[in-house]
Amino acid sequence: MTENSIETTLGTPAKFLPGIGSLRAEKLAKIGLRTAGDLLFCFPRSYEFPAPPARVDQLREGQSASLVGTIVDAEIVSRTPGKSIFGAVVQNDSGAVRIVFFNQPFRAEQITFDRRVMISGEPKLNGLRWEFVHPKVTLLEDDGEIKKPRILPIYPLTEGVKQNEMRHYVNAAIDGLCETLTEVLPVDLRDQATAALRAAEIDLRLPLPDICTAVRSIHWPADQNDLAAARTRLVFQELLVMQLALAMRRRKLTTDLRSTPLPASAMLDARIINRFPFELTGDQKAAMKDVGRDMGRQFPMNRLLQGDVGSGKTVVAIYAMMLAVGHSHQAVLMAPTEVLARQHFQTLTRMLADSRVRIGLLCGSLTAAERRETLRKTASGEIDLLVGTQALLYGIEFKNLGLCVIDEQHKFGVRQRVQLRSGGVDPHYLVMSATPIPRSVAMTIFGDVDLTTLREKPPGRGSVNTYLGRDEWRDRWWTFVKKQLDEGRQAFIVAPRVSAQASPTQDDVEVPDEDSATDEDVSSVETVYEELRTGTLAKYQVGLLHGRLSSDEKRAVMEAFADGETDVLVSTTVIEVGIDVPNATVMTILGAQRFGLAQLHQLRGRVSRGTHAGHVCVFTDGEQSPEEFERLKVLESTSDGFELAEADFKMRGPGDVFGSRQSGMPPLRIADLMNDIDVLQVAREIAQQTIDEDPELSDPKWDALKKQLMRRYGKRLDLGDVA
Ligand code: ADP
Ligand code: MG
Numbered sequence: 001m002t003e004n005s006i007e008t009t010l011g012t013p014a015k016f017l018p019g020i021g022s023l024r025a026e027k028l029a030k031i032g033l034r035t036a037g038d039l040l041f042c043f044p045r046s047y048e049f050p051a052p053p054a055r056v057d058q059l060r061e062g063q064s065a066s067l068v069g070t071i072v073d074a075e076i077v078s079r080t081p082g083k084s085i086f087g088a089v090v091q092n093d094s095g096a097v098r099i100v101f102f103n104q105p106f107r108a109e110q111i112t113f114d115r116r117v118m119i120s121g122e123p124k125l126n127g128l129r130w131e132f133v134h135p136k137v138t139l140l141e142d143d144g145e146i147k148k149p150r151i152l153p154i155y156p157l158t159e160g161v162k163q164n165e166m167r168h169y170v171n172a173a174i175d176g177l178c179e180t181l182t183e184v185l186p187v188d189l190r191d192q193a194t195a196a197l198r199a200a201e202i203d204l205r206l207p208l209p210d211i212c213t214a215v216r217s218i219h220w221p222a223d224q225n226d227l228a229a230a231r232t233r234l235v236f237q238e239l240l241v242m243q244l245a246l247a248m249r250r251r252k253l254t255t256d257l258r259s260t261p262l263p264a265s266a267m268l269d270a271r272i273i274n275r276f277p278f279e280l281t282g283d284q285k286a287a288m289k290d291v292g293r294d295m296g297r298q299f300p301m302n303r304l305l306q307g308d309v310g311s312g313k314t315v316v317a318i319y320a321m322m323l324a325v326g327h328s329h330q331a332v333l334m335a336p337t338e339v340l341a342r343q344h345f346q347t348l349t350r351m352l353a354d355s356r357v358r359i360g361l362l363c364g365s366l367t368a369a370e371r372r373e374t375l376r377k378t379a380s381g382e383i384d385l386l387v388g389t390q391a392l393l394y395g396i397e398f399k400n401l402g403l404c405v406i407d408e409q410h411k412f413g414v415r416q417r418v419q420l421r422s423g424g425v426d427p428h429y430l431v432m433s434a435t436p437i438p439r440s441v442a443m444t445i446f447g448d449v450d451l452t453t454l455r456e457k458p459p460g461r462g463s464v465n466t467y468l469g470r471d472e473w474r475d476r477w478w479t480f481v482k483k484q485l486d487e488g489r490q491a492f493i494v495a496p497r498v499s500a501q502a503s504p505t506q507d508d509v510e511v512p513d514e515d516s517a518t519d520e521d522v523s524s525v526e527t528v529y530e531e532l533r534t535g536t537l538a539k540y541q542v543g544l545l546h547g548r549l550s551s552d553e554k555r556a557v558m559e560a561f562a563d564g565e566t567d568v569l570v571s572t573t574v575i576e577v578g579i580d581v582p583n584a585t586v587m588t589i590l591g592a593q594r595f596g597l598a599q600l601h602q603l604r605g606r607v608s609r610g611t612h613a614g615h616v617c618v619f620t621d622g623e624q625s626p627e628e629f630e631r632l633k634v635l636e637s638t639s640d641g642f643e644l645a646e647a648d649f650k651m652r653g654p655g656d657v658f659g660s661r662q663s664g665m666p667p668l669r670i671a672d673l674m675n676d677i678d679v680l681q682v683a684r685e686i687a688q689q690t691i692d693e694d695p696e697l698s699d700p701k702w703d704a705l706k707k708q709l710m711r712r713y714g715k716r717l718d719l720g721d722v723a
Helices: 021-030 036-040 163-180 189-198 211-219 223-255 266-273 282-295 315-325 338-351 370-378 440-445 469-485 525-534 551-562 597-607 626-637 641-652 677-693 700-714
Strands: 046-048 065-078 085-092 096-100 116-121 122-125 131-134 136-139 152-154 302-307 331-337 359-362 384-391 401-407 428-434 452-454 464-468 490-494 542-545 568-571 582-587 614-619
Touching: 021 152, 021 163, 021 677, 036 163, 046 440, 065 096, 065 189, 116 131, 152 163, 211 223, 223 677, 223 700, 266 282, 266 315, 282 302, 282 315, 282 428, 282 452, 315 338, 315 401, 315 428, 338 359, 338 384, 338 401, 338 551, 359 370, 440 641, 440 677, 464 597, 469 490, 469 525, 469 568, 469 582, 469 614, 490 597, 525 542, 525 568, 551 614, 582 597, 597 614, 597 626, 597 641, 626 641
Parallel strands: 096 131, 302 428, 302 452, 331 384, 331 401, 359 384, 401 428, 464 614, 490 568, 490 582, 542 568, 582 614
Antiparallel strands: 046 152, 065 085, 065 116, 085 096, 116 136, 122 131
């Protein structure tokens, strides 16, 4: 049996590939490269681009350059063993340069008089003449055609594997394997995509290649155009597979699940909307229309309502809940923390005071008896609206649940959808989030969800002035804070972390994502509290709030602040989620480098709730880098949460909130959500169109594509029985 007759497959262990062997295979395994397929799909992290051929008069000292020319002189200058020197002169119509090799006498055999060569390297001036020491030399064909030097792939490396070796191993995989790859994109789909990508002004000179060409070219592109086409093809494929899965899931949710239709009607609408003591914004009206339409269908609404803090999302949620109650169904409102659950409960109680709607609250601080009673009433239908924290609402029994509203969804992790069924039907879902979602994230992680955005702010909201604090301003700022307090206003002070030794609460409430790192570069909220209470703010009443307090303690602290008993609240980001104290107008944020822009934006939203203008000063701890300063400056320059979210996303990456770990989506191999947004858009449109035409992808031409889709997303997106 010859070596060639052993067929390489994607699963062939790397050690069987030519030139690898067990020892190297072990090293490769350390970076997760175990099989031929792993190597083949280990795409370069970047490329080394050869400098384009230059003219002699364009050379700059120390700047790499290539030259094409003819050898006009070549001689071994010194033959002393260990000190041999070989020199030659390369000439073209723009001049001549000298090339030199030390201790490489064999060069004399290749670099001979009259050969055409291309050299590249760093030129140095030696007297009046340009000299290249140890340049890369490519012998050119005699027909005079200029062969370009190759674009070289640069791979992620492991210790003990050199770039050159890695190129060699990947080549070993390409050779046996490339032709055997299954094409998942039929040629007419590739053509359709090419046209659509070009229409979207994506620079694509060559059409999207077949899989074999694409994989070859992503490793060894012939030129930039070839590389662009190969990369775009692989990115498109990856995103298309994802978008097809999402489109299938959207479809599946509408066909497999049943909900009770709870439609809007002119009469219900009037009854609900008359309760609101203000004129709705245009965006709120539009959102209610979306919600009313969704809830009128016999499959579950699956809508995400996003809007900045204070944009009036809760009002839309109340509308939805009242629709359910108007149809004699129950609604539940889930909050991420007990503090927020209570606040929602109070808002609802206030707004529905003169109605017959019965509202219940389920949270950790209830006594066992109270809790039992609430559960009983929920099961019997004596409660119409139930508010609570997610942990407590999980799996409880309803009489006829029609709607589930989830507030501040980003705290939960998106895929972790609550399973609340009652009477064999699914409730409608409305999810509210104040974290503006970047466009690419909306199309991917939230890709199976319908999206409504409240951009318009209700009128009469106080504006917020944001200052980027410099250390030398601290005194002036505290003077300003004290002046505001003396005028009867209240102040927030936010610190990023709790001290490490604080004991974790036994609470059922989800602890918000405050930082409890032990590093000492940022003061803990307790330290800040002690310092202010005994120092700068000694003459005021100061409260302390963080996620490690018990629910009772938290509630007491919040109520004291809301009632004006305390003037100042020192807090972690617990207050990020929805605390509403209109009289609070100043906020000091410490250790701001720890926060994302979107998060800082949410925080400052806390001081724009009333009629007084809000003031926020953002201080960083420790050395501030110029990049850090630039990042925070964006906060000063815009009050649009969406702009900030995009900026954050660009500068910090998707982060925890939208990262693949939290979202439950598999990581992307080659697509980059920040830079490939236009390809994503095209993939989404083509996916939707494809699923509209062939919902189950049952045409045999989709077999391979569907297989890949199910392998990657079937389990995660619960597409089980589609295949
Ligand atoms: P969000 O949940 O988006 O942060 P809320 O729904 O809590 O915002 O609304 C913030 C505040 O604005 C609430 O006090 C609410 O009563 C008020 N509000 C909401 N919509 C309007 C409106 N159209 N006009 C005036 N005030 C409004
Ligand atoms: Mg809210």
